[in-house]
Amino acid sequence: MAAVGTINLYLLRNSLNIAIISMVGVKNSSLDVGNQSETESLQTTVHVCPRYQTNSTTDVHFTQYQQGEFDWTLAKQGLLLSCYFYGYTFSNIPGAWVAKLFGIRATLGVVSFVSSILTILIPLTARLNFGFLVAVRLLIGLFQGVTLPTIMQAIGIWSPPCEHTRHIAISFIGVTSGNMVAFTLAGLIVASFGWECVFYAAGGIGCLWSIAWVLLIHDSPLKHPRISKQESIYITKSLSEAASAESGKITLKIIPWRKILTSKPYWSTVAPHLAETWTTAITHYWVPQYIAKVLGFSIENVGFLSSLPYGLNVFSLVMSGFLSDFILLKTQIRKTFLRKVFSSIGLGGTALSFLILPSFGCNHTLAIVLICTSYMFVGCNYSGYRVALADMAPSYLGIMYAISNTFSCLLVLFATQIVGIMLGDGSLPYWKTVFYVTAAISAFGLFVYLWFGTSELQPWAKSKTKQENKEETKLFVEMSETL
16 A cells, blocks of 8 residues: 555656646647748747657658647746645655654545645646646645655554565655656546546546545554454564664764764765756656657657656666675675765766767657666666665664755755756757756766765764663663553
8 A cells, every 4th residue: 555655646746747748838849840831930949859750651750739728938837846845845754743643544544635636626726827736736745745754654653673674665666656657647648638637537546545545554553453463463562672672772862963964974975865866856857848849759658758767767776786785795895885886877877878968969769768878877876875874874874864855855946946947948959958967966976975985884873882772771661661
């Protein structure tokens, strides 16, 4: 259910990324041969690529003119795509508290259902007022920011410690597969039924999942009426023992905030994380428009082609993970060197792809290949700088990632809007600038990690003495007995 929930999260979030292409229209890149004279001025002022399509009788280069319902500038589109994250960013931490207070069942069921209803209302609010639409997207983000913290809370309640890794992996497979489903499904629906139906379908699926979650999921093993008593006792006991063993490790009083925030090795992982986030924002929100408006592919093909980078990303993520572990197991290679090798492949491959992409101009095939490779290489970062966090300070991994991810979410807010402004009238020269900037940012993130990064355990992250652990365990037991 959690895996389907993450797919649902990204389906609700990303349906707009494809639908907006038809909502606004592809005015500049979609010109019908028969209407060439009517739109000649558009072609002379905005440089985009013709779409190559095979006719049943002859091969011709032609494009189609499609008028969108809304006249939104690229800057407005950037605001619309990014406003989701204004709500999403600031509800993550409160979301974890709400899930703790009201339980995972009610929390996730309610926020998912409300988000789904708001998604269904998007066509109505879009026609009423642009400001209303921005407000609805912001509210959707606000509610959905609760989703992932609640799922993590559910794993902590339901998963025995020895099964945490597999449950997290299964639950979060929807992060990538959700993007693939959202882009592919949205393209097909828009082409067959119109852009409005994308939001009706996504919202409808979300409502059904919310109802299923409430009916099937309970707040704890002890409260679930359909699992065996043995299983309930096993889960509860294993979690209690883990809590006792881990007690006192992470509290606000003993977290070395100053040492974390002044650690060069730590900030050397934040820089590539932000660089990767910029690439993700480009791929996520703007690449579909590049494929449609510049390369001139049909809307159903845009959905499929936009999903390809995510499929390749999953492949590289899994393969690099297995390869990294295999190398560490079979050789004496230093972790720091290995992490930097995979980061060089991840960030360096992305930078190289975006650097080369503008050189091929309107070569449709090579452009799509490079778009795919740019995000495929990102998967290697999970065996690079990302896992270096666990090497440096495993006890404070959650804290360090939370800090980095907060900066990452804030970057998405501004990156999407900044790119919308950078794109100007949406012509090819502006896109080239965006790609060059993206390549430079990826290269900078890699440079910082290669220069300052390490996988050595940091002095401030080393385990405490046995006496300290014994005292804290004793304190935990005493507190438990008083409850």
